[in-house]
Amino acid sequence: MTTVTDNGLSTLDGGQLRLLRAVDSVFRRLADGWDAPEFRYPFLMRCQDLDRFDYYDNFPHLGLTATRLDPERVGPMLAESPRPVDRIPTDVMEPSGFALPSAACYAIYVDLAGTAVPAEGTTRTTVGTCFRNENHYDGLQRLLGFSMREIVFVGPEDGAKNHLQRAKDAVLALCAELGLDVRVEVATDPFFDKNSGKAKMQRLFPVKEEFVVEGLAIGSVNYHRNFFGERCAIQAGDATAHTSCLAFGLERWVHTLTQRFGGVAAAVSAVEGLG
DSSP, X not given: OOEEOTTSOEEOOHHHHHHXXXXXXXXXXXXXXXXXOEEOOOSOEEHHHHHTTTHXXXXXXXXOEEOOBOHHHHHHHHHTSOXXXXXXXXXXXOOOOEEOOSOSTHHHHHHTTTOEEOTTOEEEEEEXXXXXXXXXXXXXXXXXXXXXXXXXXXXXXXXXXXXXXXXXXXXXXXXXXXXXXXXXXXXXXXXXXXXXXXXXXXXXXXXXXXXXXXXXXXXXXXXXXXXXXXHHTOEETTEEOEEEEEEEEHHHXXXXXXXXXXXXXXXXXXXXXXX
């Protein structure tokens, strides 16, 4: 049974955790088949690294930071506050240099900054705990902190587009095998100015498509063109690298599969029984 508070924090029980790990194993097998080694990145990112992506211009509503408390000001604050303290006032906090990222792929681009990947490109996978300051939360469907698995390609333009196509094919095949009624819906990518030439190009080649089941996006494919390659000075051969990624919200898969199979145990059996 999932324990949910009113602020986007949930606890997975043993069965749900087994289902999450089983689903993630399926995604890791995809990554293995695409020669994508797994990396584990820090839970936090530097604010300056996110700012190089215009993150705070585009996502101020989602932004969360991790900050240090000033020990000299905490004591007086506690003496004047009802206990237990439910909110820490900002005047006892130091300015923060670290952020809680809202997507797992950002760390990959930062890690590759200033490098040249092979001319044919490179693929990596990672799973991260991501955070989003949403205006409302809803069980496992919308969380403050959640698990995101991403499989990211960095390299030439044609390789990035090919990664998107194989990713879409793989996810649609997986959903068919699990009996999920999935729709592919075009979404928007706030990294691109709606009035820019890149936005006009989006009409010809969508930069973000979501896999939607019962109104819930359980994953997406994203094409960033050379945006991250330019911002992080990543080369692929003689050109600036293009990037694309396949992303999954793992808790959303737990919710969706539990609904589809009428319970956690049946969902675990279905996922563990996949070929």
